Amino acid sequence: MSKILIVADHADGKLNGGVAKVMSAAQAIGGDVDIVVFSDNGKAVAEQAAKINGVAKALTVDNAANANLMGAVLAPQVVELVKGGYTHVLFCGNALGKDTAPRVAALLGVPQVSDIMAVHGANSFDRPIYAGNAITTVEVPEGTVIATVRLASFDAVAEDGSAAIEAASVSAALPSHTRYKGLQAQKSDRPDLQGASKVVSGGRALGSSDNFKVIFDFADKIGAGVGASRAAVDSGYVPNDMQVGQTGKIIAPELYVACGISGAIQHLAGIKDAKTIVAINKDADAPIFEVADIGLVGDLFTILPELQSKV
Amino acid sequence: MKALVSVKRAVDYNVRIQVKPDGSGVVTDGVKHSMNPFDEIAMEEAVRLKEKGVITEIIAVTIGGQKNEETLRTALAFGATRAIHVKEDGEIQPLTAARALAAVFKKESVDVLLCGKQAIDDDANQTGQMTAALLDVAQATFASKIEIADGKATVTREVDAGLETLDIDLPAVVTTDLRLNEPRYLKLPDIMKAKRVQIEAVTFADLGVEAAPAIKVTKTAPPPSRSKGVMVKTVDELVAMLKQKGLV
Numbered sequence A: 001m002s003k004i005l006i007v008a009d010h011a012d013g014k015l016n017g018g019v020a021k022v023m024s025a026a027q028a029i030g031g032d033v034d035i036v037v038f039s040d041n042g043k044a045v046a047e048q049a050a051k052i053n054g055v056a057k058a059l060t061v062d063n064a065a066n067a068n069l070m071g072a073v074l075a076p077q078v079v080e081l082v083k084g085g086y087t088h089v090l091f092c093g094n095a096l097g098k099d100t101a102p103r104v105a106a107l108l109g110v111p112q113v114s115d116i117m118a119v120h121g122a123n124s125f126d127r128p129i130y131a132g133n134a135i136t137t138v139e140v141p142e143g144t145v146i147a148t149v150r151l152a153s154f155d156a157v158a159e160d161g162s163a164a165i166e167a168a169s170v171s172a173a174l175p176s177h178t179r180y181k182g183l184q185a186q187k188s189d190r191p192d193l194q195g196a197s198k199v200v201s202g203g204r205a206l207g208s209s210d211n212f213k214v215i216f217d218f219a220d221k222i223g224a225g226v227g228a229s230r231a232a233v234d235s236g237y238v239p240n241d242m243q244v245g246q247t248g249k250i251i252a253p254e255l256y257v258a259c260g261i262s263g264a265i266q267h268l269a270g271i272k273d274a275k276t277i278v279a280i281n282k283d284a285d286a287p288i289f290e291v292a293d294i295g296l297v298g299d300l301f302t303i304l305p306e307l308q309s310k311v
Numbered sequence B: 001m002k003a004l005v006s007v008k009r010a011v012d013y014n015v016r017i018q019v020k021p022d023g024s025g026v027v028t029d030g031v032k033h034s035m036n037p038f039d040e041i042a043m044e045e046a047v048r049l050k051e052k053g054v055i056t057e058i059i060a061v062t063i064g065g066q067k068n069e070e071t072l073r074t075a076l077a078f079g080a081t082r083a084i085h086v087k088e089d090g091e092i093q094p095l096t097a098a099r100a101l102a103a104v105f106k107k108e109s110v111d112v113l114l115c116g117k118q119a120i121d122d123d124a125n126q127t128g129q130m131t132a133a134l135l136d137v138a139q140a141t142f143a144s145k146i147e148i149a150d151g152k153a154t155v156t157r158e159v160d161a162g163l164e165t166l167d168i169d170l171p172a173v174v175t176t177d178l179r180l181n182e183p184r185y186l187k188l189p190d191i192m193k194a195k196r197v198q199i200e201a202v203t204f205a206d207l208g209v210e211a212a213p214a215i216k217v218t219k220t221a222p223p224p225s226r227s228k229g230v231m232v233k234t235v236d237e238l239v240a241m242l243k244q245k246g247l248v
């Protein structure tokens, strides 16, 4: 039987919503599932983890070195825990998971599966390649399975459980070659891009950071998060944490409104799981219309204000 | 200071990917290939650091069959000092690539490995981190700014919440993100000059590298297609449809 460990992502005392999605993938694999919280003081986060349905135990590993999560520091600790008999270690397919999982896999001498999007069994998964333009079914060899889970592909499990919380003792030599200096975070009252049920995105067409106001205003009217294409990020209209796509965030909102975005494959890779895609573009031949559920040809600077006044 | 830059040959990012009808993979024969865009960024950064006098030698390395020599020539045209071709036919998965890169890293005693954060063919995003783990050195992934001085690097990383800064000791591995720089256009004289440079060839056996246990791909399929959408003519029609779907 599988024994699965989920490494929790968290910040500011809050468990990342992706962990409950990783639990869906873990349950599809089947077996006992523990969640581990690495922190300098992980009790509050572990309490949230203990509520995730299907958790056998929420483990805490408290250490001052875990005050800010970094792959190089986490990896040797995860490896120590794996020695306790875990068959699978799962991470959120986000920045922390991508930073840490390969480091764990290499220390264990096993390969890693990136971005699991479906589970066929304990050792067989689907994952995307070429910006999601092909989906492969892979079989992982014998040995511990290390994987990141594509959060857009799984629904979160309910959070009304009450598992036991336990402090795990991990004796691993931690490196001193990596020091955390700080985070420049963008503060926003808008829904988080990855958790939002609606997202409005702007592309190069916006032309300036001031013009992005039409996107923000409409998003606020319908309670949506705000995203952007790489072109908009590169041009400095908005910060990079808003980038949606192959190399940005992969999202799965109920509604995605793409404004002045051409629909390059790298952008589409980030929105394939959106339930309804609306495209507003002045070029009737823009590739975004090939994937849009509803398309409207026209100038976004006239369409968006009108739309905002009518919803 | 010595930098190693790993460069992978991948299907060009503009190519429309075709899955083979028998599900055995993606069509790559007769399809345009280029240097992985993220590796171009790593190459560009190394050259800029060399132009600033921070780095004195850039060794470009690739792992793969004969055709990968093209990619090394591109790296030389960028400004790599030397090029090493780890010649191996067949598919090379990240852990095996990492073992080879770690071996070259040690053999050449480099100070920093710069590589793209992911290759746009397998989208794995693993090789840099795995190499750092095998070498037991620091890593800074998804870099959008790199400063190197006094045996240390200060790296700004693109993470989900914003921009994180790490201070790492060298030697180290840094993986590059899109916004780090914009790779230069290569000049014809540099391309011509790169053609004449001697490329060093080595094998896994020379490096003492064992192939890692591999993940087996049993099937490749196109992504599920979305059902055909509708075009509306007016904002009113759009609003009506959104209301009907309960989305606004």
Ligand SMILES: Cc1cc2nc3c(=O)[nH]c(=O)nc-3n(C[C@H](O)[C@H](O)[C@H](O)COP(=O)(O)OP(=O)(O)OC[C@H]3O[C@@H](n4cnc5c(N)ncnc54)[C@H](O)[C@@H]3O)c2cc1C
Residues within 6 Å of the ligand: A202, A203, A204, A205, A228, A229, A230, A231, A232, A243, A244, A245, A246, A247, A248, A249, A259, A260, A261, A262, A263, A264, A265, A266, A267, A270, A280, A281, A282, A283, A286, A298, A299, A300, A301, B013, B037, B038, B120, B178
């Ligand atoms: C390795 C790699 C990774 C990448 N990763 C990503 C990624 O993760 N995410 C991403 O988004 N991109 C990514 N890209 C970039 C991608 O290829 C495209 O360049 C980018 O998505 C284009 O952004 P855009 O659609 O905003 O700009 P453009 O392609 O310039 O399109 C602008 C669109 O706006 C329309 N328009 C202009 N004015 C108006 C107006 N007034 N009203 C309405 N419409 C208007 C135009 O018709 C056009 O369709 C990546 C590229 C590479 C090489």
